[in-house]
Amino acid sequence: MIEIEGAAGQTAEIRVIHSGNLVDGSGAPPVPDAVVIIEGRRIAYAGPRAQAPAFDDVPTESRLDAAGGTILPGLIDSHVHLTFNARTEANSPAVIRQIETDDEFQIAIRAVQGAQACLSAGVTTIRDCGAKGLVTLRLRDLIESAFINGPRILACGMPITTTAGHCHWLGLQADTEEEVIRAARSMAKEGADFIKVMATGGGMTDNSNIFEPQYTVSQLSSIVQEAHRLGRRATAHSHSGKGQRACLEARFDMIEHCNWHSPEGWSFDESLMSDIIQAGMYVGITLSGPQQTAAKRETSFDELDAAQQDRYQSLQEMRHMGAKIVLHSDAIAPITCYEDFPFSLVAAVRYGGYTVVDAIHAVTGLAAEAIGIEEETGVLAEGKAADVLVLDGDVFADVRAIGAPKWVLRNGRVVASQGYVAATTSGVPLNA
Numbered sequence: 001m002i003e004i005e006g007a008a009g010q011t012a013e014i015r016v017i018h019s020g021n022l023v024d025g026s027g028a029p030p031v032p033d034a035v036v037i038i039e040g041r042r043i044a045y046a047g048p049r050a051q052a053p054a055f056d057d058v059p060t061e062s063r064l065d066a067a068g069g070t071i072l073p074g075l076i077d078s079h080v081h082l083t084f085n086a087r088t089e090a091n092s093p094a095v096i097r098q099i100e101t102d103d104e105f106q107i108a109i110r111a112v113q114g115a116q117a118c119l120s121a122g123v124t125t126i127r128d129c130g131a132k133g134l135v136t137l138r139l140r141d142l143i144e145s146a147f148i149n150g151p152r153i154l155a156c157g158m159p160i161t162t163t164a165g166h167c168h169w170l171g172l173q174a175d176t177e178e179e180v181i182r183a184a185r186s187m188a189k190e191g192a193d194f195i196k197v198m199a200t201g202g203g204m205t206d207n208s209n210i211f212e213p214q215y216t217v218s219q220l221s222s223i224v225q226e227a228h229r230l231g232r233r234a235t236a237h238s239h240s241g242k243g244q245r246a247c248l249e250a251r252f253d254m255i256e257h258c259n260w261h262s263p264e265g266w267s268f269d270e271s272l273m274s275d276i277i278q279a280g281m282y283v284g285i286t287l288s289g290p291q292q293t294a295a296k297r298e299t300s301f302d303e304l305d306a307a308q309q310d311r312y313q314s315l316q317e318m319r320h321m322g323a324k325i326v327l328h329s330d331a332i333a334p335i336t337c338y339e340d341f342p343f344s345l346v347a348a349v350r351y352g353g354y355t356v357v358d359a360i361h362a363v364t365g366l367a368a369e370a371i372g373i374e375e376e377t378g379v380l381a382e383g384k385a386a387d388v389l390v391l392d393g394d395v396f397a398d399v400r401a402i403g404a405p406k407w408v409l410r411n412g413r414v415v416a417s418q419g420y421v422a423a424t425t426s427g428v429p430l431n432a
């Protein structure tokens, strides 16, 4: 692969960030008046100024003064769809029609734009949980070779689903045991970072069933075993208790959404959840457009609709039970934009009983563990990649400060800043 040093352009190389309130992403309490020292692409020190190495010799242009602001790890949105295109006006049929009719060039350009929109909001790592074709795998490699500015991408390529199953329009349908194994192998062959399976139907896909598993436990187990044999994690989309039970029995590494829909309504199953926790599985909870919008508008819990209240009540119960919960946006599913991911955290604090530190942990250190990149990123500590988000304001004074990134660093370089946010296709700064 060709390494084009500095092709991310005009981006400044930073050696010191100082004076902000530091949240390191491990779940530890904040450190006031902190210093982060960066050597090349890695963090050499992150902690209190009193113990920091001297940095008087570092030129001003290589320093960022975070006084009055917050320093935290670049965020991880562990469930996005870069080839979808649902902005605020779109609905599911419109999204699907576009996926089906757009050519591969349009889809590729959309994916680039989406990846950069994430970066502008301080999201330095994304995991694409299902795309049309293989574009996300190629984009990942182009970003890593510094050909295109963008976040670190983990991609599954296409998700495995049944004929008529959820997201069948992305292109990878498999029905029998033999076919699901072949599907998992084919994604690994293309370089997928993990294997994604649609364990139940989905709301976006007409003629699928969100309440029932799409596969037998034996078929799901085969996929998990095949993924593990090939050195990859396996994660499953599931919307119902029946789906979650099948995922538990098949021993997936993670369950995406983990909703508790049933034909009778929302039905949280405490004993099943307890078994999922005992099995050590991670859970990815979706806080997307409707949750983000309520948080932005400062809607009170009582004003939320019943569906949202149910969602937060089970989220709180799952947390109290000790579940390993990662928060994600599912952008760009309808009414959800990549840039609004920070407001998923605001929603977690406002409605989900999260402390600010816990909410940040759920999208940094814990998310990195859940997707297997904790050696590389997720916390601000010596040896980790210098993926850093510097906020204008203090998140402990007002959590909405998370939506106002001042500087976004990847590998020690400023790759987005306030100016870049305004330049994304939404055209609107996050804090507007």
Ligand SMILES: [Zn+2]
Pocket (backbone or CB within 6 Å): 079, 080, 081, 129, 330, 333
């Ligand atoms: Zn999704």
